[in-house]
Amino acid sequence: SQQGEEDPQALSIQEGENATMNCSYKTSINNLQWYRQNSGRGLVHLILIRSNEREKHSGRLRVTLDTSKKSSSLLITASRAADTASYFCATVRNSGGSNYKLTFGKGTLLTVNP
C-alpha cells in the first residue's frame, strides 16, 4: 500500500517557470524525502526534511512540510529541460525495532518544455 499521494499526477511547464508538486500522507512520520526518477533509471535522492522541520532549501529546490495537514510540497525554481522526470515523495515512519520502511507515493511526472 502506498502512503503518499502526489498531486498533480502530471505537470507540463515551460523552461524557466517554477514547478510545484504536492504530497499528502496518512500517518505520523519520522521524516519525508523527495526522489527523482528519470525514465528507465533508478531513483535519486533530492532532499530530506525531518518531522520537526518546516522548510528546507537545496539549490533550486525548496521543500515545505506541514505535519498538522500531513502534507509536503516540492518547488523547483527556474526549471530546465533536464528537470524532466518523475518525482516521488517518500515517508519514513517507525515500523518497530531496528528497521524502518520508506513508503513511496505514485509520483508526479514533470515535463519541462524547452
Added chain:
Amino acid sequence: GAGVSQSPRYKVAKRGQDVALRCDPISGHVSLFWYQQALGQGPEFLTYFQNEAQLDKSGLPSDRFFAERPEGSVSTLKIQRTQQEDSAVYLCASSPYSGAARNSPLHFGNGTRLTVT
C-alpha cells in the same frame, strides 16, 4: 565510487519459469531494500535486510518470492513459477546505516525490468 549495481538489466521469462535477480549494494552498506515498481506507479516495499538478517519481509506478495543476503553484501531476489502479474521493475537500494538511523537517504540501483510472457 561505484553505485548500487543490479543484474540483469532486463529479463524476459516464460510464465512458470523461475528467475533470480541480483543486487550488489555499495560496499560497506548495512541496509539493503528490495522494491517492486509497476508501470506508472511508485515503488512498493518488498523486503529489508540489515547485514545478513532479513528483518522485514512483509511486502513479499506471495511465497513464490524469496530474498537472501547470506554474507551481508550481495543480495538475490528469487521468484519461483513466475506469473504475468510479476512483470515490473525490481529496484534494489542500500544505505550505510541500520534502520535506527532513519534520517538517511537510500541509494538506488537502476533496476531489473522483468517481463513475464
